[in-house]
Amino acid sequence: MSFYMELVDMKVLTANRLDDGAVVYIGKAAPWVEDLASALVAVDAGAEGQLTETAAAAVKARRVVGAYLMPVTVEDGRILPASVRERIRAAGPSNRPDLGKQALAPALPR
Amino acid sequence: MYRYDEFDQQAVDERVAQFRGQVGRRLKGELTEDQFKPLRLMNGLYLQLHAYMLRVAIPYGTLSPRQMHMLAHIARKYDKGYGHFTTRQNIQYNWPRLVDTPDILADLATVEMHGIQTSGNCIRNVTSDPFAGVAAGEVEDPRPWCEIIRQWSTFHPEFSYLPRKFKIAVTGSEHDRAAIKLHDIGIRVVRNAEGETGFEFWVGGGMGRTPIIAKKIKDFVPKADLLDYATACLRVYNELGRRDNIYKARIKILVHEMGLEKYSALVDAEFARSRGTVKLPDAEIARIQAYFAPPAYEALPATSTGFEAHKFEDKGFRAFVRTNVHAHKVPGYAIVSVSLKAPGIAPGDASADQMDAVADIAERYSLDELRVTHEQNLVLPNVKLDDLYTVWQQLSAAGLASANIGLISDIICCPGLDYCDLANARSISIADELQQRFADLERQYAIGNLKIKMSGCINACGHHHVGHIGILGVDKHGKEFYQLQLGGSGAEDASIGQVTGTGFPPERIVGAVETVIGTYLSLRHGDAETFLDCYRRVGLAPFKAALYEAR
Amino acid sequence: MKLVKNASLIADGRKASVVENDWTLVDDDAELPEGKAVVVSLARFRAERDKLVGRNAPLGLRLKSNEAPASVADDLDRIALVALEFPIFRDGRGYSHAVQLRQRFGFDGEVRAVGDVLWDQIPHMIRCGIDSFEVGDDFPLAAFDEAATVFTRHYQPDTTGRPTINELRHG
Numbered sequence: 159m160s161f162y163m164e165l166v167d168m169k170v171l172t173a174n175r176l177d178d179g180a181v182v183y184i185g186k187a188a189p190w191v192e193d194l195a196s197a198l199v200a201v202d203a204g205a206e207g208q209l210t211e212t213a214a215a216a217v218k219a220r221r222v223v224g225a226y227l228m229p230v231t232v233e234d235g236r237i238l239p240a241s242v243r244e245r246i247r248a249a250g251p252s253n254r255p256d257l258g259k260q261a262l263a264p265a266l267p268r
Numbered sequence: 269m270y271r272y273d274e275f276d277q278q279a280v281d282e283r284v285a286q287f288r289g290q291v292g293r294r295l296k297g298e299l300t301e302d303q304f305k306p307l308r309l310m311n312g313l314y315l316q317l318h319a320y321m322l323r324v325a326i327p328y329g330t331l332s333p334r335q336m337h338m339l340a341h342i343a344r345k346y347d348k349g350y351g352h353f354t355t356r357q358n359i360q361y362n363w364p365r366l367v368d369t370p371d372i373l374a375d376l377a378t379v380e381m382h383g384i385q386t387s388g389n390c391i392r393n394v395t396s397d398p399f400a401g402v403a404a405g406e407v408e409d410p411r412p413w414c415e416i417i418r419q420w421s422t423f424h425p426e427f428s429y430l431p432r433k434f435k436i437a438v439t440g441s442e443h444d445r446a447a448i449k450l451h452d453i454g455i456r457v458v459r460n461a462e463g464e465t466g467f468e469f470w471v472g473g474g475m476g477r478t479p480i481i482a483k484k485i486k487d488f489v490p491k492a493d494l495l496d497y498a499t500a501c502l503r504v505y506n507e508l509g510r511r512d513n514i515y516k517a518r519i520k521i522l523v524h525e526m527g528l529e530k531y532s533a534l535v536d537a538e539f540a541r542s543r544g545t546v547k548l549p550d551a552e553i554a555r556i557q558a559y560f561a562p563p564a565y566e567a568l569p570a571t572s573t574g575f576e577a578h579k580f581e582d583k584g585f586r587a588f589v590r591t592n593v594h595a596h597k598v599p600g601y602a603i604v605s606v607s608l609k610a611p612g613i614a615p616g617d618a619s620a621d622q623m624d625a626v627a628d629i630a631e632r633y634s635l636d637e638l639r640v641t642h643e644q645n646l647v648l649p650n651v652k653l654d655d656l657y658t659v660w661q662q663l664s665a666a667g668l669a670s671a672n673i674g675l676i677s678d679i680i681c682c683p684g685l686d687y688c689d690l691a692n693a694r695s696i697s698i699a700d701e702l703q704q705r706f707a708d709l710e711r712q713y714a715i716g717n718l719k720i721k722m723s724g725c726i727n728a729c730g731h732h733h734v735g736h737i738g739i740l741g742v743d744k745h746g747k748e749f750y751q752l753q754l755g756g757s758g759a760e761d762a763s764i765g766q767v768t769g770t771g772f773p774p775e776r777i778v779g780a781v782e783t784v785i786g787t788y789l790s791l792r793h794g795d796a797e798t799f800l801d802c803y804r805r806v807g808l809a810p811f812k813a814a815l816y817e818a819r
Numbered sequence: 820m821k822l823v824k825n826a827s828l829i830a831d832g833r834k835a836s837v838v839e840n841d842w843t844l845v846d847d848d849a850e851l852p853e854g855k856a857v858v859v860s861l862a863r864f865r866a867e868r869d870k871l872v873g874r875n876a877p878l879g880l881r882l883k884s885n886e887a888p889a890s891v892a893d894d895l896d897r898i899a900l901v902a903l904e905f906p907i908f909r910d911g912r913g914y915s916h917a918v919q920l921r922q923r924f925g926f927d928g929e930v931r932a933v934g935d936v937l938w939d940q941i942p943h944m945i946r947c948g949i950d951s952f953e954v955g956d957d958f959p960l961a962a963f964d965e966a967a968t969v970f971t972r973h974y975q976p977d978t979t980g981r982p983t984i985n986e987l988r989h990g
């Protein structure tokens with residue numbers, strides 16, 4: 159990781175999809191993606207504001223629930239959630255590697 | 269077992285239709301999440317870390333093989349092939365889709381099951397002794413009374429928006445396997461000098477942030493007054509319970525702050541006014557009790573030569589009998605505990621295949637009955653001694669024969685941060701490590717009866733306050749951390765564990781438990797002195813010294 | 820705001836309907852309108868009880884969720900309407916207060932729910948003795964239709980006097 163990256167407050171917007179509850183993120187290419195690797199990382203207040211607006215619209219449109227910004231870091235191009243909680247949400251239960259997103263993409267950060 | 273009549277079935281079916289409508293309104297946008305949440309919670313549907321979570325009630329812990337097969341079916345069809353049996357005689361599914369939940373509840377309704385009032389600030393699933401009706405020395409089977417309470421509390425118009433959740437437990441035994449003193453209302457079936465059945469009422473117990481042991485409020489409530497007295501208890505609570513602070517809203521805080529005497533006087537006054545309102549006709553008591561009449565037990569000798577021979581020959585079976593087989597009130601029968609604490613599996617989790625297997629065994633060898641326990645295990649309540657060996661073999665084939673009931677590896681554990689939205693730390697991973705560390709059965713025997721209970725946050729779903737050894741996951745500057753508590757008990761000798769001191773990081777908590785065990789083994793008066801007895805004799809100090817001074 | 824009355828729990832019973840609100844809610848420091856049915860707060864009732872019961876017009880009382888009807892028990896026969904506040908849906912004290920008005924004090928005037936009244940709470944409210952509902956203008960009347968059909972029977976005795984399941988079971 160380059161030095162200045164640490165100084166930047168990086169955030170990803172996450173939520174649960176309304177109809178099935180799956181963990182989703184606002185993505186680079188699509189509004190809602192399931193894997194964190196495809197998420198859009200906001201690096202300033204302006205970008206965060208845009209994510210929050212997109213999310214509010216999606217909550218209103220009943221696509222997602224419980225949207226919030228979560229802090230991340232980026233190492234070697236990989237997005238890493240700052241908290242244990244978000245690492246587990248991004249991967250799946252740590253006692254069941256066969257379940258959750260980790261089961262589909264074993265290379266996801268743990 | 270109780271069977272629904274047309275009225276019970278109609279109520280549950282109508283509830284499914286109501287919920288289908290609510291989900292429909294939510295998906296169409298006629299309900300916001302804020303409006304929908306209380307409605308889904310009243311049907312046991314949460315939103316957790318990875319997905320929705322559906323909690324299904326197993327009222328007072330009794331279920332039929334047919335119901336267990338349905339639980340397996342739901343795990344397979346709508347979930348990821350497993351379920352989690354909780355400390356509240358419920359089962360939780362971790363991955364249902366919102367859009368499927370009305371169908372799941374409809375499937376459950378076909379076997380007289382539901383998720384009604386498994387969450388929300390209402391009267392929750394009534395819990396009971398898993399050995400009810402089969403334990404020796406029971407005053408009376410508590411389950412008819414549980415069923416009476418279940419019906420009375422279902423869709424109660426006055427008590428669906430209480431200050432906080434309300435949990436009732438009932439036991440019919442002196443030996444408390446239902447933790448009644450840790451419930452909002454705990455009820456013990458008793459008999460008075462005239463030989464009449466009645467109820468000892470305990471009130472204001474609970475765990476969570478402020479653990480409090482219930483206080484006895486009445487020695488004897490006559491049968492006919494059961495529901496009127498309970499109504500009075502709840503009415504006073506509904507009016508006066510705190511609503512300004514969610515952590516102070518349980519009845520335990522009301523009783524604690526107001527004092528038992530004052531609360532009791534208010535309840536008595538309300539009871540005097542409203543007594544006779546909720547009619548509980550003798551005919552209804554008799555109708556419900558008839559469903560719980562003992563099954564057709566065969567007249568058998570108290571011992572079985574086949575059983576004794578297998579015990580002699582087979583070490584594995586001997587070990588199983590030692591911990592998992594308990595005395596039955598009928599000669600020639602035994603109660604069998606089925607441990608859901610196999611190594612490498614989250615405590616309380618069972619796969620759909622295991623649910624089917626245990627249902628088949630119950631059908632064939634346990635007079636069509638199963639139980640679930642607040643220690644997250646299953647029970648086959650009616651097994652002939654002659655069949656025990658076969659039952660053990662079949663359980664073994666299903667991976668359900670862990671011979672560890674009551675031992676250190678029989679860990680009670682909530683889902684923690686691997687699933688739960690409220691968690692501060694993982695609990696399953698610590699349980700797993702503990703099981704590995706104490707895997708050796710001889711060592712487990714040497715340690716003897718020991719209950720480790722663990723919660724991933726202060727809500728205490730894993731009963732850590734009443735573990736002989738309790739472990740509480742906390743968050744310390746964004747890192748998982750674990751506090752240790754010693755000396756708790758959820759049984760008739762209920763006590764709240766004492767915190768040892770500063771907590772431990774994940775890599776040190778298992779070692780800390782090992783230190784506690786080592787200290788106990790060095791201090792105990794002979795093999796017969798259990799951890800709890802020893803702790804009560806010597807107190808916290810030597811454990812504290814061992815844990816913190818060596819550092 | 821609109822006022823709904825005639826709600827019923829019986830499938831083909833009365834139809835709930837929007838009715839004119841004949842009552843005027845009077846602020847604590849406002850003049851009492853001459854000859855009009857008024858609803859006042861408990862505080863104002865306490866302060867001006869004699870004047871209020873002496874008026875020649877119906878009197879209504881609005882109780883906050885922490886104000887128990889027991890505190891006005893002796894005056895209930897002079898009161899024609901009690902409005903129970905449900906400040907948020909989670910605050911269920913009003914249910915116990917309605918039951919007490921009907922069962923303990925035999926109050927036979929109007930008991931009105933005001934505040935955060937939700938679709939799915941209506942059957943419970945009716946069963947506890949509430950017989951009118953002040954709801955938002957966009958509150959769907961379909962909620963009242965559903966209330967009449969959602970549950971055919973009930974386990975507990977309630978203020979509607981319909982037979983309980985136990986009474987049906989055992990005649």
Ligand code: HEM
Nearest residue numbers: 354355356450474475476477518681682683688727728729
């Ligand atoms: C995963 C979702 C769950 C959530 C959101 C949840 C939430 C809570 C909360 C907030 C409390 C504290 C109540 C209070 O102090 O007023 C609590 C207590 C409790 N829960 Fe859970 N829980 C969950 C799962 C479980 C599980 C899996 C079990 C059983 C293993 C369980 C059993 C209990 C018990 C026994 C209590 C203690 C009751 C008391 O305080 O007296 N819960 N739960």
Ligand code: SF4
Nearest residue numbers: 682688691724725729
């Ligand atoms: S104790 Fe906390 S972490 Fe564990 S299930 Fe309950 S709420 Fe979740």
